[in-house]
Amino acid sequence: MSDTSVQSVSAQYRKQSKAGEIWHRFRKNKGAMVGMVILAVLILIALTVDLWLPMEKVSGINVLEKFTKPCAEHPFGTDEMGRDLFWRCIYATKYSLAIGFVSVMVSMVVGVPLGAVAGYYGGKVETFIMRITDVFSAIPSILMAIAIVSVLGRTMGNLMLAVGISAVPQFTRITRASVLTVKNMEYVEAARALGKNDAYIIFKHILPNCLSPIIVQTTLRVASAIISASSLSFLGIGIKPPLPEWGALLTAGKAYLSGYSYLCLFPGLAIMITVLAFNLVGDALRDAMDPKLKN
Amino acid sequence: MHKYIIKRILMLIPIILGVSFVVFFMMDSAQGNALDIIGIDYSAEKLAELYHEYGYDRSVFYRYYLYMSDLLHGSLGNSIIYKKDVWLLYMQRLPATLKLAGASVALAVILSIPLGIVSARRHGSLVDNASMVGALIGLSMPNYWLGLMLMVYFAQMHHWLPSGGNTDGIRSLILPAVTVGTGLMATMTRTTRSSMLDVIRQDYLRTARSKGVPEKRVINVHALRNALIPIITVVGTELGKALGGAVVTENVFSWPGIGRLIIDGVNQRDTTLVTGCIILTSVLVSIIQLIVDVLYAFVDPRLRAQYTSAGKKSKKKPAPKAQAAKGGA
Numbered sequence: 001m002s003d004t005s006v007q008s009v010s011a012q013y014r015k016q017s018k019a020g021e022i023w024h025r026f027r028k029n030k031g032a033m034v035g036m037v038i039l040a041v042l043i044l045i046a047l048t049v050d051l052w053l054p055m056e057k058v059s060g061i062n063v064l065e066k067f068t069k070p071c072a073e074h075p076f077g078t079d080e081m082g083r084d085l086f087w088r089c090i091y092a093t094k095y096s097l098a099i100g101f102v103s104v105m106v107s108m109v110v111g112v113p114l115g116a117v118a119g120y121y122g123g124k125v126e127t128f129i130m131r132i133t134d135v136f137s138a139i140p141s142i143l144m145a146i147a148i149v150s151v152l153g154r155t156m157g158n159l160m161l162a163v164g165i166s167a168v169p170q171f172t173r174i175t176r177a178s179v180l181t182v183k184n185m186e187y188v189e190a191a192r193a194l195g196k197n198d199a200y201i202i203f204k205h206i207l208p209n210c211l212s213p214i215i216v217q218t219t220l221r222v223a224s225a226i227i228s229a230s231s232l233s234f235l236g237i238g239i240k241p242p243l244p245e246w247g248a249l250l251t252a253g254k255a256y257l258s259g260y261s262y263l264c265l266f267p268g269l270a271i272m273i274t275v276l277a278f279n280l281v282g283d284a285l286r287d288a289m290d291p292k293l294k295n
Numbered sequence: 296m297h298k299y300i301i302k303r304i305l306m307l308i309p310i311i312l313g314v315s316f317v318v319f320f321m322m323d324s325a326q327g328n329a330l331d332i333i334g335i336d337y338s339a340e341k342l343a344e345l346y347h348e349y350g351y352d353r354s355v356f357y358r359y360y361l362y363m364s365d366l367l368h369g370s371l372g373n374s375i376i377y378k379k380d381v382w383l384l385y386m387q388r389l390p391a392t393l394k395l396a397g398a399s400v401a402l403a404v405i406l407s408i409p410l411g412i413v414s415a416r417r418h419g420s421l422v423d424n425a426s427m428v429g430a431l432i433g434l435s436m437p438n439y440w441l442g443l444m445l446m447v448y449f450a451q452m453h454h455w456l457p458s459g460g461n462t463d464g465i466r467s468l469i470l471p472a473v474t475v476g477t478g479l480m481a482t483m484t485r486t487t488r489s490s491m492l493d494v495i496r497q498d499y500l501r502t503a504r505s506k507g508v509p510e511k512r513v514i515n516v517h518a519l520r521n522a523l524i525p526i527i528t529v530v531g532t533e534l535g536k537a538l539g540g541a542v543v544t545e546n547v548f549s550w551p552g553i554g555r556l557i558i559d560g561v562n563q564r565d566t567t568l569v570t571g572c573i574i575l576t577s578v579l580v581s582i583i584q585l586i587v588d589v590l591y592a593f594v595d596p597r598l599r600a601q602y603t604s605a606g607k608k609s610k611k612k613p614a615p616k617a618q619a620a621k622g623g624a
Contacts, residue, residue: 131313135314139318140580231437234437268444272435
């Protein structure tokens with residue numbers, strides 16, 4: 001009697017302390033904290049920018065002030081139509097972050113179940129899924145994204161889809177690998193002995209225990225998705241220029257590179273800082289969750 | 296060992312078939328084809344004739360069949376816009392891409408491996424922190440942006456280096472190679488450091504030191520050799536990435552490589568050209584992967600022993616080979 005209560009208390013304690021322990025280690029990482037603050041600010045901007053930023057600041061054309069170099073009034077300068085680049089970059093946060101998050105959601109929604117099914121069932125199902133994954137990952141991901149966008153057409157939705165699909169193989173691989181380490185645990189066997197069906201076991205017992213590599217991968221992938229999407233814009237097959245998105249702003253500035261290089265400098269810096277923040281957080285999460293580095 | 300290599304080469308076949316299938320169907324379903332673009336100059340009869348020749352009056356499957364039967368005869372077909380054999384076009388452009396990829400990987404290897412080793416040895420020192428912050432920044436920069444900024448500074452402001460093309464020998468190679476190399480360097484430094492950190496704490500290094508092996512030899516021979524596997528993996532994958540992913544950098548510097556060829560093909564809906572180029576690049580990347588896997592065996596005698604002892608339980612890859620042929624094709 002007392003034995004079981006001790007066990008349940010200690011189990012509860014351990015459960016609390018696992019997340020707590022990760023958070024504790026995560027918090028000690030200065031880089032991670034910097035990344036978190038940057039991300040919080042960016043997400044706040046992305047979510048609220050429509051509320052407080054009047055559109056005339058973003059797309060208000062003022063030909064008299066075209067190509068103003070960065071100054072107090074226009075911190076990032078103005079472009080060929082006199083639009084203030086600072087406000088355009090701020091407004092673009094919304095689109096660039098959305099592209100990053102949505103495309104990673106696409107890769108996750110497709111890749112994780114595939115990897116889970118492959119790892120859980122094994123055998124022919126696994127061979128089939130993993131061979132297809134091999135085929136897709138043999139195609140360099142940027143070429144894959146280029147091919148998809150050129151087939152579907154140049155819209156923001158298709159861009160997200162293309163960037164997302166080209167990163168599916170990584171998610172499939174990682175999920176499969178970590179499902180393989182979990183699927184022979186006793187608690188999975190116990191659930192099976194209780195007569196639970198496979199879908200229940202996969203979603204309730206297996207995936208929750210495979211989360212940490214997936215979370216880390218997701219964070220790092222958002223970073224590379226933002227870069228891939230902006231690269232596609234840069235190649236002229238991503239978002240069409242009038243829409244303010246960092247890659248598109250940079251591309252628009254490319255035409256005036258000699259003489260007005262600040263038009264490329266600032267959108268690029270915006271991309272870099274955002275990607276850096278995601279990388280910092282992703283790295284710290286991996287370190288915090290990796291038991292090998294505990295000591 | 297030979298058996299393993301032959302096995303791996305055979306495994307390329309289903310991959311090539313799969314890639315050709317995926318890419319062909321994707322490009323084929325794109326709206327509009329190259330004939331619509333170049334066809335403006337032709338009469339209706341001539342256009343109909345061309346449509347027939349390229350199989351556009353039949354189903355996709357028929358066109359895929361045509362394509363594959365050509366492929367089996369060793370031909371990737373003719374590019375519609377260049378009116379030239381895709382293989383020849385690819386081979387014309389390949390040297391430039393290889394040169395760029397090779398130079399940037401070489402640059403990255405020369406700088407990042409020593410840097411990674413120093414960072415690992417002085418774990419937590421100023422050098423370590425600085426190189427890790429540097430690597431993280433290098434990793435976070437969009438490649439093409441770095442290229443543009445380098446171009447502005449070195450080519451347009453100071454005229455030290457040419458701003459593009461491949462006509463100025465080694466001087467025109469510097470900026471593109473640094474651009475691609477920076478990203479590679481970031482990844483390689485991080486891998487070298489973490490792989491060395493794993494090894495450096497192990498007992499046999501303490502043993503080596505205590506029996507009087509000089510520190511230099513402990514690090515460069517005992518530790519590095521065991522830390523090499525992850526490093527080789529990264530060098531291989533990054534070389535593959537540099538081949539496929541240099542598309543963007545090639546466009547920044549008007550580098551006459553495969554990336555530009557593919558983008559031209561995409562913009563003009565030249566299905567044959569794009570399909571051929573992507574297939575060839577994928578094969579190239581797979582071959583590099585194969586070389587990397589074989590290199591493991593040279594570096595690590597344990598793996599070599601596994602390969603040669605008729606790998607039944609050896610690696611995970613050779614095992615599902617029988618189904619692979621079916622599954623992939």
